[in-house]
Amino acid sequence: MQKYNVAVVGATGVVGQEMLKVLEERKFPVNKIIPLASSRSAGARVEFQGREIVVQELKAGSFQDVQLALFSAGSAVSEKFAPVAAQAGAVVIDNTAFYRMDPQVPLVVPEVNAGALKNRPKGIIANPNCSTAQMVVALKPIYAAAGIRRLVISTYQAVSGTGKEAIDELQQEVLDILQMKPVKPAVYPHQIAFNILPHIDDFLDSGYSKEEMKMVNETKKIFGDDSIRVTATTCRVPVFYCHSECVNIETREKITAAEVRALLAKAENVIVQDEPQKNIYPMPLLAAGRNETFVGRIREDISIDNGIELFIVSDNLRKGAAFNAVQIAEEVIKDF
Amino acid sequence: MQKYNVAVVGATGVVGQEMLKVLEERKFPVNKIIPLASSRSAGARVEFQGREIVVQELKAGSFQDVQLALFSAGSAVSEKFAPVAAQAGAVVIDNTAFYRMDPQVPLVVPEVNAGALKNRPKGIIANPNCSTAQMVVALKPIYAAAGIRRLVISTYQAVSGTGKEAIDELQQEVLDILQMKPVKPAVYPHQIAFNILPHIDDFLDSGYSKEEMKMVNETKKIFGDDSIRVTATTCRVPVFYCHSECVNIETREKITAAEVRALLAKAENVIVQDEPQKNIYPMPLLAAGRNETFVGRIREDISIDNGIELFIVSDNLRKGAAFNAVQIAEEVIKDF
Numbered sequence: 001m002q003k004y005n006v007a008v009v010g011a012t013g014v015v016g017q018e019m020l021k022v023l024e025e026r027k028f029p030v031n032k033i034i035p036l037a038s039s040r041s042a043g044a045r046v047e048f049q050g051r052e053i054v055v056q057e058l059k060a061g062s063f064q065d066v067q068l069a070l071f072s073a074g075s076a077v078s079e080k081f082a083p084v085a086a087q088a089g090a091v092v093i094d095n096t097a098f099y100r101m102d103p104q105v106p107l108v109v110p111e112v113n114a115g116a117l118k119n120r121p122k123g124i125i126a127n128p129n130c131s132t133a134q135m136v137v138a139l140k141p142i143y144a145a146a147g148i149r150r151l152v153i154s155t156y157q158a159v160s161g162t163g164k165e166a167i168d169e170l171q172q173e174v175l176d177i178l179q180m181k182p183v184k185p186a187v188y189p190h191q192i193a194f195n196i197l198p199h200i201d202d203f204l205d206s207g208y209s210k211e212e213m214k215m216v217n218e219t220k221k222i223f224g225d226d227s228i229r230v231t232a233t234t235c236r237v238p239v240f241y242c243h244s245e246c247v248n249i250e251t252r253e254k255i256t257a258a259e260v261r262a263l264l265a266k267a268e269n270v271i272v273q274d275e276p277q278k279n280i281y282p283m284p285l286l287a288a289g290r291n292e293t294f295v296g297r298i299r300e301d302i303s304i305d306n307g308i309e310l311f312i313v314s315d316n317l318r319k320g321a322a323f324n325a326v327q328i329a330e331e332v333i334k335d336f
Numbered sequence: 337m338q339k340y341n342v343a344v345v346g347a348t349g350v351v352g353q354e355m356l357k358v359l360e361e362r363k364f365p366v367n368k369i370i371p372l373a374s375s376r377s378a379g380a381r382v383e384f385q386g387r388e389i390v391v392q393e394l395k396a397g398s399f400q401d402v403q404l405a406l407f408s409a410g411s412a413v414s415e416k417f418a419p420v421a422a423q424a425g426a427v428v429i430d431n432t433a434f435y436r437m438d439p440q441v442p443l444v445v446p447e448v449n450a451g452a453l454k455n456r457p458k459g460i461i462a463n464p465n466c467s468t469a470q471m472v473v474a475l476k477p478i479y480a481a482a483g484i485r486r487l488v489i490s491t492y493q494a495v496s497g498t499g500k501e502a503i504d505e506l507q508q509e510v511l512d513i514l515q516m517k518p519v520k521p522a523v524y525p526h527q528i529a530f531n532i533l534p535h536i537d538d539f540l541d542s543g544y545s546k547e548e549m550k551m552v553n554e555t556k557k558i559f560g561d562d563s564i565r566v567t568a569t570t571c572r573v574p575v576f577y578c579h580s581e582c583v584n585i586e587t588r589e590k591i592t593a594a595e596v597r598a599l600l601a602k603a604e605n606v607i608v609q610d611e612p613q614k615n616i617y618p619m620p621l622l623a624a625g626r627n628e629t630f631v632g633r634i635r636e637d638i639s640i641d642n643g644i645e646l647f648i649v650s651d652n653l654r655k656g657a658a659f660n661a662v663q664i665a666e667e668v669i670k671d672f
Contacts, residue, residue: 216638229638283534284532
């Protein structure tokens with residue numbers, strides 16, 4: 001069996017760590033793993049397949065003999081080094097927002113648009129925004145069966161989406177509050193413990209945040225359908241792992257809740273948890289560390305004719321980042 | 337100045353305590369305060385105007401010489417004792433769901449429909465569901481200016497809405513988790529710390545919860561307009577105080593975000609916090625203990641022609657319960 005040299009850029013970050021874990025769990029055919037990071041983190045050690053591997057400093061020459069490069073070290077790093085890696089012959093799978101809306105870069109969630117992978121003139125493939133990735137997996141069967149006219153989305157996003165320092169900040173704030181000490185937010189502009197921030201990424205003059213516009217624009221690109229109308233409000237909640245979403249869908253054709261439940265029950269990487277009267281519904285607690293997307297609270301919207309309400313939960317570090325990236329890598333090597 | 341004997345039924349609960357606090361803060365003309373509770377809590381002491389007052393057991397004879405009775409001790413207690421209090425001559429202001437949809441009981445948020453108070457054939461006035469009360473305050477000026485066709489709501493509701501034992505449960509779970517001890521949920525069916533539960537009140541066969549249907553039905557009743565279409569998903573979040581809501585509004589006429597901002601800025605008991613680029617938006621942290629409803633993230637919905645997005649936060653124990661009840665009492669005594 002053919003094996004590949006795989007670089008992980010940002011290997012010490014929460015997503016980078018998760019990428020290593022998922023490559024291992026999925027038994028991805030790795031010949032050599034090359035963990036890369038900035039000079040600040042170079043020299044640190046990461047674990048892969050039971051071995052400790054020294055993280056190397058990311059440089060122009062880092063991608064010699066690398067077939068696959070998974071990037072998750074911020075947009076500035078991807079802007080600079082993704083083309084370098086592609087030039088050196090690696091297929092780049094980039095988890096940042098930098099290339100997502102580039103018409104020459106496919107934006108892929110394999111369950112939805114694996115076909116788009118073939119056409120990658122820059123040698124770069126973009127991994128979508130975490131909230132978008134999990135949502136489109138759940139929407140795909142509905143889109144195929146009934147079409148989608150409009151989405152109204154509200155999110156409940158975990159601090160792990162911001163990174164390791166945000167996980168530490170939530171934990172420290174909780175400790176400080178329980179000990180009656182003053183809270184000193186640094187990662188977020190306000191206390192996140194026991195609070196809700198309707199604020200993810202920067203705000204635009206329209207009043208929408210960049211995170212909200214990612215959901216709007218990436219959804220259209222992944223479905224290849226600009227006619228889908230999308231609005232979103234994205235909120236940070238005091239949860240460590242997994243993003244939750246209320247998604248209100250207006251379909252083109254009528255579809256019943258029972259039909260949606262049946263379609264989702266057989267959808268790839270989707271688990272239906274929908275017996276609310278038995279307290280069975282998706283929750284961050286149950287989705288953490290899982291690759292699947294969990295869907296529940298499936299019901300017909302009583303306010304319009306063709307409406308479906310969903311509650312969708314998935315691990316933002318998995319389907320929203322590392323798992324989707326590794327799925328893309330699995331698709332890519334089929335054609336190597 | 338005329339003063340009144342005021343009974344508070346459920347005086348030892350979180351809402352009852354808040355009612356005493358708000359009566360005091362608002363300098364409500366109280367002659368005598370009569371805190372009432374079940375036999376279990378009778379004998380406890382509550383504070384009012386700097387004095388400790390012994391809680392009496394709620395009985396049929398409790399309402400002798402009482403002009404106003406504020407109820408917040410559960411639907412079963414209101415079902416049984418609200419008519420008793422009304423019969424004894426008190427005006428009942430009931431915070432439970434029991435009478436809210438009774439056509440002979442006005443359901444009132446004074447900023448919206450104070451006029452409905454006049455017609456109370458049963459001597460009972462209902463205080464709305466917490467999530468609904470704060471929402472309609474923010475919606476009123478928009479309804480008046482542009483009409484409302486449809487609402488799509490997602491909520492982020494604090495544990496204090498469930499009561500004192502839920503506040504204790506969240507705190508205990510956080511402590512247990514930080515100390516690596518097992519979590520033992522009792523009030524909620526699942527852990528609430530660092531988790532999200534898409535579950536408030538019981539579920540109906542339609543898939544909606546009773547809490548969601550309260551938002552649907554009470555909104556129509558308060559506005560006196562059955563043509564408003566409403567859908568909601570209500571979620572419990574690990575926050576102690578204040579409910580947050582994403583509200584997507586489809587208006588009948590076009591209204592701009594600037595117009596909405598201007599209308600809300602002069603609306604009674606509304607505070608606009610809407611400079612997101614300066615990190616100014618509503619949050620539970622800032623709304624706790626306040627009577628006002630905070631509105632921000634005001635923007636035109638890019639997915640439809642006549643759409644407005646709002647993020648609304650208010651203290652569920654205040655506008656959602658005690659403050660609204662005391663406001664109603666203030667209106668009622670104007671006509672005594």
